Amino acid sequence: RIPGVTSETCCKVMLGCYNGGFVLRGPMRRSVEGFMDGYTHGIKAGDTEWAFIGAMCYGWAFFASGCQITAVTEAKFAFYEEECRRFRQPPSVSVVFSIYRQCCLSLQGKTPNPCVFDGKAMREKAALDNFDPESSTYKQTLRDMSNLKMMAACIFRDMEAMESIIHILKTWPDFDILVCRGYIRLLWVAFGCFELTRAGRGKCFLALGKKHMKWFQNGGRKGNPNDHVASLCLQAENKQTKKNYDTAIKACSDLGILHMEAFMNERCGLCQLERNKQDHAEAYLTKAIALYYEWGATGKVTQMRRQHEFLGHWRRGA
Numbered sequence: 001r002i003p004g005v006t007s008e009t010c011c012k013v014m015l016g017c018y019n020g021g022f023v024l025r026g027p028m029r030r031s032v033e034g035f036m037d038g039y040t041h042g043i044k045a046g047d048t049e050w051a052f053i054g055a056m057c058y059g060w061a062f063f064a065s066g067c068q069i070t071a072v073t074e075a076k077f078a079f080y081e082e083e084c085r086r087f088r089q090p091p092s093v094s095v096v097f098s099i100y101r102q103c104c105l106s107l108q109g110k111t112p113n114p115c116v117f118d119g120k121a122m123r124e125k126a127a128l129d130n131f132d133p134e135s136s137t138y139k140q141t142l143r144d145m146s147n148l149k150m151m152a153a154c155i156f157r158d159m160e161a162m163e164s165i166i167h168i169l170k171t172w173p174d175f176d177i178l179v180c181r182g183y184i185r186l187l188w189v190a191f192g193c194f195e196l197t198r199a200g201r202g203k204c205f206l207a208l209g210k211k212h213m214k215w216f217q218n219g220g221r222k223g224n225p226n227d228h229v230a231s232l233c234l235q236a237e238n239k240q241t242k243k244n245y246d247t248a249i250k251a252c253s254d255l256g257i258l259h260m261e262a263f264m265n266e267r268c269g270l271c272q273l274e275r276n277k278q279d280h281a282e283a284y285l286t287k288a289i290a291l292y293y294e295w296g297a298t299g300k301v302t303q304m305r306r307q308h309e310f311l312g313h314w315r316r317g318a
Contacts, residue, residue, distance in 0.1 A: 015054050023179045024224050027255050029065040031180070032058060039080075048087045055080045056093070059100040060180035063148060064226075066259035069104050069296030074121075077101040091130050092137040096144055098122040103148040107155070109299020115153045115161035117145060143172060147181060150188040155263065155300055159199055162192035170208060174215055186212045187230050191263075194237040213238065229255050233264055240271045242280070262291030266304070282310055289314055 015038040023031050035058035042051025059077065067073075077100040084094035101121035106114035117124040124145060131138035146168045153161035169189050176182025193209030196202070213234040219227025229251045236244035245268035252261035269284030285304065289311055292300045305311045 012050055015050065015057065023061075023226070024219075026225065027065065027257075028061050028180055028183070028226050029067065029256055032061045032065060032067060035061055048089065052080075052084065052087075052089055052093050055083075056096050057178060057180065059096065060178055060184065063100075063103065063151065064180040064183045066257045066261075066295060068258065068294065069107060073296070074101050074104050077104070077121075090137075092141060095122070095127050095130070095141055098127060099141075099145050099148060103152065104296075106152050107295075107297040107299055109302050114156050114299055115149055115158045117149060142168060143185075144181070147185045147188070150192060151184060154188050154191045154195065155259075155297065156303060157195070159196060159201070163196055163201060165189075166192055166196075166205070166208070174212075183226065183230070186215055187234075190216075190234050191237060194234070209234070209238065225255060229257060229260070233260060236264060237267060240267075242268065242272070245271070245284075258291060258295045259297070262288050262295055262297075262300075265291060285311065286314070290316070 038054030081097040102117040111119040150165045190209045190212035193205040197206040216227045216231035232248040236248040249264045265288035269281045272281035
């Protein structure tokens with residue numbers, strides 16, 4: 001602490017730094033704990049608005065950077081939900097933490113459909129019914145829910161979900177004042193667009209995917225390491241070569257973006273399967289399932305074991 005600097009000032013400066021320069025010039029993972037500290041300082045200062053902005057930023061940074069999903073993760077989001085009630089925050093704030101919790105549960109395979117956020121943490125229709133459909137809070141809640149549902153749809157390869165969610169998210173401007181939230185939206189929409197294009201769902205998706213890829217390329221050229229990694233991953237999806245995937249996988253590994261490293265390994269493995277390169281495919285897919293397990297997406301691990309016979313008896317450390 002700096003003498004004479006209040007907790008309120010400390011909170012606002014921390015959140016400004018971690019949502020700005022730190023995220024734009026360093027790995028997003030480094031901002032995760034900083035956002036939690038911002039919440040703590042905000043509460044100490046009695047500034048609950050800024051405190052919960054910090055808590056929400058923590059969640060977006062958590063999912064954007066691929067932090068490990070554990071029982072502690074859900075407990076943290078449940079704690080913030082309870083704090084919202086204690087400090088009488090509006091439903092538009094508390095619902096964000098319900099969305100975070102349900103996303104964790106979906107990735108862990110604890111819901112029948114991981115791309116529909118209906119489970120222990122929330123029921124998506126009931127959550128949206130709390131708001132006037134014409135209000136900004138309804139639209140913002142739908143956006144926030146759709147951001148993480150889009151990630152789940154891409155990871156679990158649900159093309160129907162991808163298409164419907166893209167139609168919701170494409171109406172929002174590229175820029176987002178919460179950098180990590182915008183990163184998730186643009187990245188996973190682009191992944192979905194390239195997947196839908198290959199499936200013959202329409203050339204309009206390709207244009208949108210390339211638009212988002214250009215956004216990340218521009219950010220990467222300006223020195224943003226997160227955007228640089230995202231651009232390499234999208235280039236690999238747009239031009240599916242083993243070399244492009246290997247470059248993207250290494251970049252994800254170097255920056256510690258666990259879920260993206262898993263996703264790129266899986267995508268490369270599937271590409272090798274389509275080209276009848278079984279040995280290469282098995283190597284990449286085996287790496288992918290291990291990384292998904294490490295991330296905490298046990299629902300995805302179960303899906304991969306069912307889809308690929310050679311993974312049926314996969315065990316951690318085997």
